[in-house]
Amino acid sequence: MKVVAFNGSPKKEGNTYHAIKLVAQELEKENIEVEIVHVGNKAIRGCTACNACGKNKNGRCIIEEDEVNQWIEKMKEADGIILGSPVYFSAIGGTMKSFLDRAFYVASTGSLLRHKVGASVVAVRRSGGIPTFNQLNNYINYAEMLMPSSNYWNVIHGRAPGEIVGDEEGKQIMRILGKNMAWLMKLVENGKEIVKEPERENKIYTNFIR
DSSP states (O other): OEEEEEEEESSSHHHHHHHHHHHHHHHTTOEEEEEEEETSSSOOOOOOOOOOOHHHHHSOOOOOSSSSSHHHHHHHHSSEEEEEEBBBSBOOOHHHHHHHHHHHHHHHTTTTTTTTTEEEEEEEEESSEEEEEEHHHHHHHTTOBBBBOOHHHHHHHSSSSSSGOOOHHHHHHHHHHHHHHHHHHHHHHTTTTTSSOOOOOOOOOOOOOO
């Protein structure tokens, strides 16, 4: 089994990376491969609301000038996905959000991530961790993914790269998340031939103004 983790920080090995690594270490103990993709230092434009992916239904974004389609392929091939972001004004980093908006909209056109295991992790200096965590989880919930939990919200604290090693509770949160994610992934993998997957329903769209 494999997990692909997306690091939304501009810093390649900042605290978001180290948070992901704490989760990855527990996954790797269970023989689950983890690949970390650095998103936060790339030039990624936002969704243009063209709906070409919805019309084409080919699992690709029509914008080809960046790496988003390559990352979507990694998501499709993975059994589990980790979304990691620093906190910018109590929110997801801009580059990461641009990627997630496009990737998850493409995924929604064909339920490409349905019933994969997904988790979010957040690194923050002081405040805004929970709003950012909730924002990341919105993508996972919308995609009908399965979400493991920890013993607290998945937020770890530190300012300079590596400072999170001083957050003992934060490190425990990441360890437990990794263990629970590995367990849930194995449940899904081993249960496929035993428990029938619920039938997929086509999305119903309701507009409030008619």
